[in-house]
Amino acid sequence: MVTRIGDITPPVPGVGGGAADKPVAGKDFASFVQDAAETSIDTMYKGETLSKAGIAGTADLTEVVAAVNDAELTLQTVTALRDKLVSAYQEIIRMPI
Numbered sequence: 001m002v003t004r005i006g007d008i009t010p011p012v013p014g015v016g017g018g019a020a021d022k023p024v025a026g027k028d029f030a031s032f033v034q035d036a037a038e039t040s041i042d043t044m045y046k047g048e049t050l051s052k053a054g055i056a057g058t059a060d061l062t063e064v065v066a067a068v069n070d071a072e073l074t075l076q077t078v079t080a081l082r083d084k085l086v087s088a089y090q091e092i093i094r095m096p097i
Contacts, residue, residue, distance in 0.1 A: 047071025
């Protein structure tokens with residue numbers, strides 16, 4: 001049986017090409033960055049807390065491994081973003097005025 005994609009997912013307001021579509025209000029960039037930073041910090045704290053519980057023997061090993069992997073991935077992502085931001089800043093500084 002073949003199902004059309006439109007039958008599976010509901011239409012998203014503001015997505016499409018029509019002139020009748022109204023713009024969707026979203027978050028500004030500063031609040032997006034702040035939310036991402038808070039989520040990253042929470043992930044790191046969770047990994048640290050479960051690591052301590054794993055060392056104490058009070059946490060499930062699979063939960064500890066999953067939390068540590070999430071924290072490692074978050075750290076790698078934050079480090080990559082930092083490197084890209086520094087690189088972009090250095091490129092802007094080198095631009096002639």
